[in-house]
Amino acid sequence: MGVIEPLRIIIPIIGLFVGSFANVLIYRIPRGEEWVVTPSHCVHCGKRLGVLELIPVLSWLAFRGKCHGCGEKISVRYPVVEILNGVLWYLCVRAIGPTAFLTPALLLTTALLVTAFIDWDTQEIPNGVHVFILIVAVL
Ligand SMILES: [Zn+2]
Structure with a gap:
């Protein structure tokens, strides 16, 4: 078992949790709400x-x-956004492996997922999201 095998399990699980944070961004960014400090709430x-x-x-199911x-x-x-982010992160780690490109690819993937859902909700893409994607793309 090489170094890639545990990564193919760990990265998608982290992806689920980051997908949970993506939900926070999708909800709060278009509403102009602060999203760094305020804890998750109903x-x-x-x-x-x-x-x-x-x-x-699991919490949604429970x-x-x-x-x-x-x-x-x-x-x-x-939960759909969480699963999507986990699956996309699995595909990234499968395609790229443990290289220097993996972290920027994961960040870019989640940024595009957040962008897609904000666009779906509002038919707008906030400027801050553009800037973030540009920075990650340059990396
Ligand atoms: Zn409630």
């Missing part, structure tokens, strides 16, 4: 998410797609 009742509720995909606080439905899009 968009309906504002309840801060606990550790178990932050586990990608709580049957509903907020633990108010019982409002949480869109199936959240």
Whole structure:
């Protein structure tokens, strides 16, 4: 077993968690909300998410797609974005392997995923996203 084998498991799992952060960006960037410091919370009742509720995909399944606080439905899009990011990260590590290009490729992949969903929601791509993609692309 070479160095690539564990990476093909670890990178997609990290990708799921980064996909969870991608959901935060997709929701907050178009609304002009701060996205670095504010902890993850329910968009309906504002309840801060606990550790178990932050586990990608599994938390959505465990709580049957509903907020633990108010019982409002949480869109199936959240686990879908998490899974998509995990799958895309798997494909990156499979195609590129453990080279210097892997990290920029992963960042670019997630940036494009975030961009695609913001574009889908708003038919606009925020300037900050353009700048981020340009910087990563240059890397
Ligand atoms: Zn709630």
